[in-house]
Amino acid sequence: MLKIDNRKALHRLADKSFRANRGRNLIAILAIILTTILFTSVFSIGGNLIASFQYSTMLQSGGSAHGTFKDLTQEQFERLKQAAPAGAILDRNIICAYEVENPEFLKRHLELWYQQPDAYERRFCQLTGGRAPQAADEIAMDERSLELLGITPEEGQTITLQLKMGYDQPVIERQFTLVGWFGYSDIMNTGFGIVSEAYLTEHADELAEASEQTGSQVGIIQCDVTFSNGINISGKLRAMAEKAGLAEEVEWNENWAYVGAGITDWTSIGAVAGLLLLIMLTGYLIIYNIFQISVMQDIRYYGLLKTIGTTAKQIRQILRRQALVLCGFGIPVGLVLGFLLGTAFTPLILQMLNTVDEVKLALNPAVFLGAAAFSVITVLLSMRKPARLAAKVSPVEAVRYTEGNGKAAKKAKRSTGGGKLWRMALSNVGRNKRRAVLVVLSMSLSLVLMNSVFTLTGSFDMDKYLARFIKTDFVVANARYWGIDSFRALDGEDAVSDTLIANVQAQEGFVQGGAIWCDIYSWTEEYQWPEDTIWDEAGNPCRNDGKNRPQAVDEGKNPLTVIYGADDFILNNLQVMEGERDPETILQKLSTGEYILFAGQVNDEGKLEPNQRHKAGDVVTLYDADGARYTFTILSVINPAYYCETAQASFSEFVYYTTADVYAGMCNTANKMNYAFEVEPESVDAMEKYLSFYTTQIGPLMDYRSRDGYIQEYSGIRFLFVAVGGSLSLVIGLIGVLNFINSILTGIVTRRREFAMLEAIGMTRRQLQTMVMLEGSCYALFTILCSLAMGVGVSLLCVKPLVDGLFFTSYRFVIWPLLAAVPVLVVLGLLVPRLALHFGAGQPVVERMRQAE
Structure with missing residues (x-):
């Protein structure tokens, strides 16, 4: 067989066919741009975050x-x-x-x-x-x-x-x-x-x-x-x-700063891989649909090419060349816009996270190469199936092709309602089920992602976030209390200043407050460890929390005991997990010196760990530094706020709380750990300014924390999720809307001959418009139903576990974003088909039938 070099001819055919469909190409280029923006922004943000976190982590680890x-x-x-x-x-x-x-x-x-x-x-x-x-x-x-x-x-x-x-x-x-x-x-x-x-x-x-x-x-x-x-x-x-x-x-x-030095977090790897797959799937859906509709529209053209001897391989080459030309127009624009988007978001993310000292923004070639490669792969994968369809169609089938005619003929059914417009519209939507599924799925993905973002941000619980850090308007303490070292009970060396407390109480707007004292010492008699105690390789007992962490002990293997004394103001705000819960009863019984509170071990879900050292009702014997014995009954098991009601150290499981008076009878009263207080709402700003002045000019050894400061941190974290997730939803939403518009437009163009024939047998222009509008409404309805079903599943299976893993969230399923999207979908479903049908409406029926041929 004589081999002829016909590449130039194929290139001319591909280029001329490309130029003949400028409107459709514009839609395809826009889809490729949006897909490339997604890849580039994700890679750019990821690369910048890795570089910034790596540099920041090097600073933390002490070197490179x-x-x-x-x-x-x-x-x-x-x-x-x-x-x-x-x-x-x-x-x-x-x-x-x-x-x-x-x-x-x-x-x-x-x-x-x-x-x-x-x-x-x-x-x-x-x-x-x-x-x-x-x-x-x-x-x-x-x-x-x-x-x-x-x-x-x-x-x-x-x-x-x-x-x-x-x-x-x-x-x-x-x-x-x-x-x-x-x-x-x-x-x-x-x-x-x-x-x-x-x-x-x-x-x-x-x-x-x-x-x-x-x-x-x-x-x-x-x-x-x-x-x-x-x-x-x-x-x-x-x-x-x-x-x-x-x-x-x-x-x-x-050095843990080097990314990949020892990656074992498969959850994070899976999340990144899942995000990339979601982006590829979203891009694949629209680009695949564009190529499929394009092939359907030009199917007669490919059939004519086959009649003059064009092979299936050559037709695939023509389509592949057109796809690469589209990539040549769309990918560079997408790379630039995606990089700008990623560069804009990186400092914002790092600022909100407040964990990086210096933002590292680099024009990394790997970002552009990776994004371009993923975009090209997505495009080539998307056009494979439509190309195979165009390559295998026979000339006769191509000339006589009408959408859906490749299927087996259905058995005729006698009915008086078959000619109703809504039945015709529903039948037309179901004629090409694959295309209908792709259109519905591509739009549903964006809505589900949007709903997931709002579910996540709607689950943010400010009270839960603040409860971990602060329960009052302000807390004052020695600066070491919030430093690298935890509070040290060293005979008042790290104590909060009584002068500062007195000055705070004298400020206008002060309402009430209370102090916490802390003492740490060993048992003076040998402690009998339970038989189920786990011992480490060094012969030291482990904590009974299921994580085998070492328990702090003295040379005689006796546990270190931590005892806190607190004013009534503090005791009234403690979180009770088990036992007596009434604050007045707790204060009354603690003041007798016969009862004490035990600080239990609480997991990330806010529940007590099993196998606690004590439970409510247990009798314990404690000792003071001089060896005197004190017998108490555990009144309640509590969960103290780590950053304001503890020494910010978790070396012991033997932690107890009592009143300030009982504490003073057995422990060192010089160790006043902190002082928490409330002020009138209108006095918060004035107190903030006073404390800032005092801790910098008068008592630089003192420091403070405020509720407003933690609220700002909380707001920053919430805004981060909304900004990044919302932007991603917006881009994917644009892709979904573009896919919907493209499907309707090209679908109507493909069916020009069909519409002309319907008009020829008596359907009015208004009936035709009503039919295509009903078709668009069907797409909108199916999208809403699909989004609701997928949204519930994704929310329960993906968002809820993520929310449960964050200490400052309480899962709340929201559905209003999906409901808010309903009017938008209905408008698109009605407006787009009508506008699409409007173009070319001025031509006579015979002329439109001749053009369709």
């Missing part, structure tokens, strides 16, 4: 190294250097103080480190001025810490630091000379001071003694490792340790 070997001796460090793979960089870092006690660093604490000068950049301590310290008394510090000390970044400035080498060690005042400084990040609320190698030598004995304390990291090497790439970080660290013969002696961990 791939991993860290922890708590090494010098000899172990040398062995790891010998075992390191080619290209790996090892940084030797040593923490030089347990704590820097300067009061200026209470709200933003300072860490004192030795770091190699060539490692400054990898630890985000790259100098912006001065030089690296060399002498034993020289130091480099971040500019924010210098600002807190009131020191200008200039070489030669004297800095006095109050250092502690251990938890219970005395404070050492040490003077340094500032020789260098660097920028800072507030994301971790931490400052850094860097000393020299000479400092390690001069204070070697001090550091060695500190390193011998239990659990101390002072004076011990932390080795950061940066490999030539970030692939299989955990495996490389293990290989280094095994090669050095230290696999059983040292600990290591990969």
Whole structure:
């Protein structure tokens, strides 16, 4: 068989056919643009979020190294250097103080480190001025810490630091000379001071003694490792340790900032994959429908091509070329608009999440390549089936084709109602069931997504959100209470200022308030652990919460006990889970000294965990610091608010609450943890301004939290879900509406001959308009029914589990967004068919029948 190069002829046929259908091509291009916008915006937002979160997480983890070997001796460090793979960089870092006690660093604490000068950049301590310290008394510090000390970044400035080498060690005042400084990040609320190698030598004995304390990291090497790439970080660290013969002696961990270093969250992976599939499905539905209708409209044209010898393969090539040309017009526009949309949304998302210090926006080629590839794949998949249909149709079938004529003839049925317009409309919709399903499904997807977004945001529960953080208008406490460390019951060292409390009570608009005290101590007699207690490998008891977390114990394996004393104002607001619930009865019985409240373990769904240490009615014996015995009956099991009614530490299951008077008889009254209070509504702003002034100018060691501040955070989270979800719904909704309009328009164009014949046998123009409007109404009705069914299913199966997993939501199914869409669908169903039929109505019936042929 003679092979002829006919590619140019095929290209000309494809191009001329393309140019002959400008209106239909415009719809297809718009669909491709919207689909590409979806892909690009998702990839762009995802890429920017990953880059920003990765940079932010590096700041939190302390550096950009791939991993860290922890708590090494010098000899172990040398062995790891010998075992390191080619290209790996090892940084030797040593923490030089347990704590820097300067009061200026209470709200933003300072860490004192030795770091190699060539490692400054990898630890985000790259100098912006001065030089690296060399002498034993020289130091480099971040500019924010210098600002807190009131020191200008200039070489030669004297800095006095109050250092502690251990938890219970005395404070050492040490003077340094500032020789260098660097920028800072507030994301971790931490400052850094860097000393020299000479400092390690001069204070070697001090550091060695500190390193011998239990659990101390002072004076011990932390080795950061940066490999030539970030692939299989955990495996490389293990290989280094095994090669050095230290696999059983040292600990290591990969830097959790590197995305993919150890991904095990298959739920998140599944959610991302599901989102991509949803987008591809939505784009596929409309583009497939466009190509299918296009083929149906031009089916006679393809039949004529086959009569002159065009093969099925060549027809598929013609359609594929047209699809790629459409991609060439639509994808670049979609890429640009999608990138702009993603770039606009990324800072908004990060701002609302309030977890990233710096937004990383990058013109990443992978975003454009990935979005373009997904769009092209979607288009090519969408046109495959219509192309096969065009390729296999015979010339005779093509010339005589009318929509639905390929099916077997139905048995004739005698009826007096068959000619009714609504029956004809319903029959026409069901003539091509596949197309009807695609139109209904594509519109239903957007409505279901929209309804899911409103269900999610409608389930946001502000009271539930606030209950976890604050129950009153304001809470004041020592700044350490909201710092990195939890409240420490150290004989009043972290106590809230009585002066501040008195000043608050004297402010205009003050209504009422109450304080909470806290004391922590060990049992003075041996505690008998239950037989079902789980013990860890170190021989310590685990908490009875099903998660095998360690329980804090003393050297004798006795549990640490936490006892809170609270004023009546606080006790009246505690959440009771089990036992006595009446506030007056609780106060009355607690005041007798015979009853006490037990803080139970509550899961994320707000229910008590099984196997609590105590239940209501149990009798417990507690001890004070002097060993005196106190016997109590558990009156109620409560769920205290973690961020305002506890020390923000969860090391013990043995936690109890009582009145301030009972507490004063057995515990340290110097440990006043915080003070919560209410004010008149009109005085909230004035009190906010006063507390801001007091905690910055008068008592910088104090700090506060307000209900309005948490409400703003809540509103930001809610707005984030509405903005992102609503925008996604809008884009998919536009695709659904476009698909509906395109289906109606091209369907009517395809049936021009049929409509002309109906008019020829006596159907009036008004009856024809009524029929096609009823057809559009049928599509609208089926879409509403499908959306309701799918919406309920998606809400219960997908949205509800998501809502149940968020602590600040209470599931509320909403249906009003779907109901609100009903009028819009009805208008579209009536208006679009009528407008479509209007075009070409001025031509005579004979002329329209001749054009259809």
